[in-house]
Amino acid sequence: MKLSDRVKQLSPSPTLQITATANALKQQGHNVVGLGAGEPDFNTPKHIIDAAKEAMDKGFTKYTASGGIKELKEAVIDKFANENGLTYSPKEVMVTVGGKEGLYTLFQVILNEGDEVIVPAPYWVSYMEQVKLAGGKPVIVNGLEENDLKITAEQLEAAITDKTKAIIINSPSNPTGMIYSEQELREIGKVAVKYELVIISDEIYEHLIYDGKSHVSIASLEEDFFNRTVIITGVSKTYAMTGWRIGYAAGPQAIIQAMTDLQSHSTSNPTSVAQYAAIAAITGTQEPVTMMRAAFKERRDYVLSRIEKIAGFRCITPPGAFYAFIHVADALGNHKTVDEWSTALLKDELVAVVPGSAFGADDYIRISYATSMDNLKEAFDRIEHFVQVST
Ligand code: PLP
Numbered sequence: 001m002k003l004s005d006r007v008k009q010l011s012p013s014p015t016l017q018i019t020a021t022a023n024a025l026k027q028q029g030h031n032v033v034g035l036g037a038g039e040p041d042f043n044t045p046k047h048i049i050d051a052a053k054e055a056m057d058k059g060f061t062k063y064t065a066s067g068g069i070k071e072l073k074e075a076v077i078d079k080f081a082n083e084n085g086l087t088y089s090p091k092e093v094m095v096t097v098g099g100k101e102g103l104y105t106l107f108q109v110i111l112n113e114g115d116e117v118i119v120p121a122p123y124w125v126s127y128m129e130q131v132k133l134a135g136g137k138p139v140i141v142n143g144l145e146e147n148d149l150k151i152t153a154e155q156l157e158a159a160i161t162d163k164t165k166a167i168i169i170n171s172p173s174n175p176t177g178m179i180y181s182e183q184e185l186r187e188i189g190k191v192a193v194k195y196e197l198v199i200i201s202d203e204i205y206e207h208l209i210y211d212g213k214s215h216v217s218i219a220s221l222e223e224d225f226f227n228r229t230v231i232i233t234g235v236s237k238t239y240a241m242t243g244w245r246i247g248y249a250a251g252p253q254a255i256i257q258a259m260t261d262l263q264s265h266s267t268s269n270p271t272s273v274a275q276y277a278a279i280a281a282i283t284g285t286q287e288p289v290t291m292m293r294a295a296f297k298e299r300r301d302y303v304l305s306r307i308e309k310i311a312g313f314r315c316i317t318p319p320g321a322f323y324a325f326i327h328v329a330d331a332l333g334n335h336k337t338v339d340e341w342s343t344a345l346l347k348d349e350l351v352a353v354v355p356g357s358a359f360g361a362d363d364y365i366r367i368s369y370a371t372s373m374d375n376l377k378e379a380f381d382r383i384e385h386f387v388q389v390s391t
Contacts, residue, residue, distance in 0.1 A: 009132060013125055014358035022352035033379040035367040036352040038174060040240040040322070042295075044277075045288040048239060051280030055273045064272050066264035067256070068095025068248070072275045075282045076248045083206075084217045086226070091253045094260050095278075097270045099204045099234040099247035100126060102259075105266070106230055106249065107134035109258040110198055115165040117200075120151040121360035122325065124174045124202070128360075136165070140360055148316050149176045149325070149361075153187035160191070166198040169218055172205040175359045175366040176325040177318020179209060185218040189225040198255075199229040204247075205321040207238040207289055210297040213319050219250075230255055237322075238289055239281040244274040296322050299369040299376055306380040310387055322370040325356070329363035333390035338362055344390070349382040 018036040025032045055061075067073070076093050080086040096102030103126065111117070113135040119127050121140045131138045141159045143149040156167060169188065171180040180188070192199045199218055206215040219229035234247025249259060263269070303324050307315045312331025315324050328338055335341040342355040342365060356364030369376060 006133060010129055013129075015125055015354050018346075018352050018354055021346065025346075025350065030350050032346075032350045032352060033371075033375050033382065034352045035369070035371065035375075035379055036354050038237075038323070038368055038370070039242040040237065040292060040370045041372060042240040042288075042292055044240050044244070045281075047284050048241065048277045048280045051284075052244075052273045052277040055276035060272050060276055062272060064269040064275060066269050067093075067260035068270060069272075069275050072248075072279050072282075075279050076250070079282050080231075080250060084215075085220045086217065086231075086250070088250050089253075092256055093248060093250045094256050094263070095270045095275060096232075096234070096247040096249055096259075096263065097267045098236060098245040099202065099232050101245075101263075101267065102232045102234070102247045102249040103127070103200070103202065104130050104133070105259045105262050106200065106232065106255070107131055107136060108262055109255060110134075111136035111165060114163060116161060116163040117165060118156060118159055118167040118197075120168065120170075122149060122173070122175050122356065122364070123168075123360050124170060125358050127168055137163070139164070142360075143176075143178075145316070145327075148178045149173075150178055150180060150184065151188075152184070153191050156188055157191045157195075160195050160197075164195060164197060166200050167192055168200045168202060170202040170204075172209060172215075172318075172320025174205065174321055175323050175354070175356075175361075175364075176316070177321040177323050178316070179213065179215070179320045180218075182216050182221065185216060186221055189218050189222060192228060193222075193224045197228065199225060201229050201231045203231055203233040204237055206233060208293060208296060208322060209320040210293070210300065211319055215320075227252065235278050235281045240288075240292065241274075241277070241281060244271070244277055246270055246274050246278040296370065299371075299373060300324070302373065303367070303369045303376060303380070306376075306384070310384055312387065312391075322368055324367050324369060325359075325361070325364050326367065327363055328365050331387050331391065333387070335390060338365060341365075341390075345383065345386050349386045351379050351382050351386070 022034040111134040230251030235241045
């Protein structure tokens with residue numbers, strides 16, 4: 001059976017693949033510690049689950065409006081107003097099937113064949129594939145280590161051609177955990193305005209920021225930025241709701257309308273009861289978020305303290321998300337590449353990490369610290385041992 005040319009170039013998500021391999025090993029009875037998955041280990045808070053049960057009992061189990069139910073859109077509009085200082089009308093927001101489907105739909109509606117999208121590296125794995133699936137061409141711009149693995153406005157400007165359509169900003173970043181400062185966002189925004197680019201602002205980790213720092217949305221800085229920014233975010237990471245598949249997008253009406261129309265033909269609508277759960281998440285108590293954020297910070301600090309002690313490892317303190325992006329190329333010992341090293345780590349020590357090649361940064365690994373302290377301790381004992389025996 002011949003597959004389409006479009007999917008032939010598609011690589012499966014390496015992060016999901018590693019999680020699947022780790023799970024398969026677990027099922028065979030191996031004691032694997034997984035640091036691959038990008039999802040909170042906490043359960044969805046009870047009041048959110050109760051809201052979904054109530055919605056089911058009330059019979060909210062039918063198709064909904066394609067762009068989401070009115071009550072959730074209103075909750076999302078209030079959230080943007082209260083937390084980000086952004087004013088949106090109902091026609092400028094929509095509910096998506098997770099941030100991932102929001103991004104997928106966005107690329108489909110803004111890209112023509114050959115249009116270029118600037119993707120700062122290290123990048124989240126799906127941007128590349130999603131841009132290509134929409135006929136676009138990802139143009140990678142490498143964030144330099146001396147700039148905390150972020151790109152500068154000058155780098156952005158140098159990469160722009162007459163085909164450039166959009167730039168992706170992901171702050172806090174997966175995989176690095178870095179955040180762009182207000183000043184950096186202003187400079188990037190100015191370049192985007194000058195070349196009339198769409199700014200795609202992936203803010204899915206907006207609530208997971210530590211050390212007293214806070215999230216700034218590029219859309220909130222200038223009217224000109226607001227008019228060309230599409231924000232993609234959602235409940236997955238903040239509320240431990242990865243499996244519910246609810247995200248939301250906000251931006252210029254014409255784009256949101258086109259995305260809603262496309263979604264009406266792809267998923268019809270995000271799952272009805274999950275939308276009611278998301279209302280409870282956004283409008284209910286934020287205490288569980290405070291608790292989870294505190295736990296993530298404690299784990300991050302522990303992980304950093306262990307990284308510091310491993311010869312050849314280095315890691316810039318990540319102020320956000322729940323990942324540590326560790327430079328390990330100086331600790332490979334008898335392994336030639338980080339890919340090889342990571343495969344051996346899984347085989348020999350049963351620790352799953354994601355090699356940086358998945359994110360366009362070959363010298364690094366990404367670990368997720370969204371797992372218990374016991375797991376982190378065990379994982380780092382094993383990693384330490386692995387580095388000792390392979391050098
Ligand atoms: N954007 C980034 C940077 C992510 O890391 C993820 C999830 O891993 C997403 C978007 C999509 O999340 P979801 O589809 O669960 O909302």
